[in-house]
Amino acid sequence: MTTPHDPFADNIGRGASTAGTAGAGDRGHLTGCEFLDSVAAELALGSLSGAARSVALAHLDTCDDCRGLVEELSTAADALLLVAPEVDPPAGFEVRLLARRANGLATAAVAPAPVAPAPVVPAPVVRLRRRARAVLAAAAAAIVIAAAGVAVGVAVAPQRSQTAISNSQVRVATLRSATKSAVGDVVLTAGSPSWVLMTLHRPGWSGWVYCLVKENGHSKLVGSFWVHDGSGSWAVRLGGSGSDVTSAQVESSNGSVYATADFTS
Amino acid sequence: MASTDTRSDEALLGAMAIGDESAGVAFVRRYQRRAFGLALSILGDADLAEDIAQEALVRTWRHAQVYDSRRASVTTWVLTITRNLAIDALRMRRPVPIDPDDIINLGIASGEPDPSDVAQRTDTTARVRTALASVPHEQRRALVLSAFYGFTAEEISRQESIPLGTAKTRIRAGLGKVRMLLAAEGSYEGALAPPRAPSGTSRPMPSQPQPATEPADPPLPQEHVS
Secondary structure, three states: OOOOOOHHHHHHHHHHHHHOOOOHHHHOOOOHHHHHHHHHHHHHHOOOOHHHHHHHHHHHOOOHHHHHHHHHHHHHHHHHHHHOOOOOOOOOHHHHHHHHHHOOHHHHOOOOOOOOOOOOOOHHHHHHHHHHHHHHHHHHHHHHHHHOOOOOOOEOOHHHOOOOEOHHHEEEEEEEOOOOOEEEEEEEEOOOOEEEEEEEEOOOOOEEEEEEEEEOOEEEEEEEEEEEOOEEEEEEEEOOOOOOEEEEEEEEOOOOEEEEEEOOO | OOOOOOOOHHHHHHHHHOOOHHHHHHHHHHHHHHHHHHHHHHHOOHHHHHHHHHHHHHHHHHOHHHOOOOOOOHHHHHHHHHHHHHHHHHHHOOOOOOOHHHHHHHHHHOOOOOOOOOHHHHHHHHHHHHHHHHOOHHHHHHHHHHHOOOOOHHHHHHHHOOOHHHHHHHHHHHHHHHHHHHHHOOOOOOOOOOOOOOOOOOOOOOOOOOOOOOOOOOOOOOOOOO
16 A cells, blocks of 8 residues: 555656556555556566556666566566567578668668657658669579579569569679689679679688679779688679679789679670 | 577677677578567568568667677577567558467467577577466467567557456466466576676666667678678
8 A cells, every 4th residue: 555655656646647547546556566566567578658667667766676576577578589480581681681781771771769759761761772672682583593593584582573673684694713613693783773792602711802893994892791611692782873894803812813703795 | 591600699799799790690690580580470471571680680780789798688689679670660550460379379389490599599499488388378368469569458458359457467467477487497597588687786677678779870881791
């Protein structure tokens, strides 16, 4: 029961009178610990809001027992998420994620940061994201298709069949070493923005490599990436349209040419 | 793809925080199945689930330097970020039919762990599934609606067509039972629980949204690796 000197009870009274939320009237008859006990599960699950949450958190600052209870319930609540099954993501997930990270697409997220109210994403941003995703999805699919030795007819991501892209927008070339061995693939997507996606495969080899593209007769460095245990995937957005790129080249850290992909042959 | 990097989660995050790209790729490979599986369970849409899982992992990567092992385990951190993003996405496209039994059936029936899982983690997951299965069905539904879909007691009351007080009681009783069962089996040790906080400090509740305010993004390099 509420005691005359219980400051928490005063808080409850104010919260109940100003918030007017469901059940608020009942809280006036509870002590701080009793009230906390009644909402501890919702607090631990993150579903308590408004005045009730504020009052509960204020009480936790003053009561070690209740804080311990909520911590235990929070651990149990978090554990529930483990129940969700692990599922293999669609093919190309990793490549798209790396491209997203490198190009800042994450800043135009579908969802807002936790807690923050849902942002109104400007329409151009949404369109840009969709466009970039479509290009990347198609390009990633092209990598898979090329690796499988299938000609790129219509490059379409299996999970996004609605995002077809024409042959003229996606060009695929095999990366070949000095001995003409196939050591990877390069996918070039022309347009705005244009992208280059690269995969390298060479068992037992690790190290930094540098990627250059030849455009209008001039070579320019567009990035570097780490090849780990003989394989690596990488993506970067090109500055121009990408339509004038004629070849891509991979160099080792000492400047020697490791592999070349020719888009003109 | 299973991760072959043998570093601990905490070591990977530490390496990611100082720009070790290969650590980031290993981290993504280790957690992509969990993040995508959780997002798919909540959203039921593979395209949107991929978007959410990618966003969650990118944010984890971006904020690796602010991970505080006293707050929660890495698994908890990643899954909570994924869940919060999925719930936000879900709210933006409501109304959609939600049936908590979908997750209950998926989760409890799922008995195929990732071969790359360490035994301890798989064991913990199995214990949580067993604990949840032990909760009465109506309490389990309320619990899943709250834990996975972010439903408040009032929303559960409407969804289940039950009085508000009953919804609150189901949430409380259900979570209390899970807590009791997990504590009895010692499941709070190991992969599930965060390392013990230093004496005299309290661990903030991991279910509280985190991070409340995101730090400024560090400049992103123009290249990355796998």
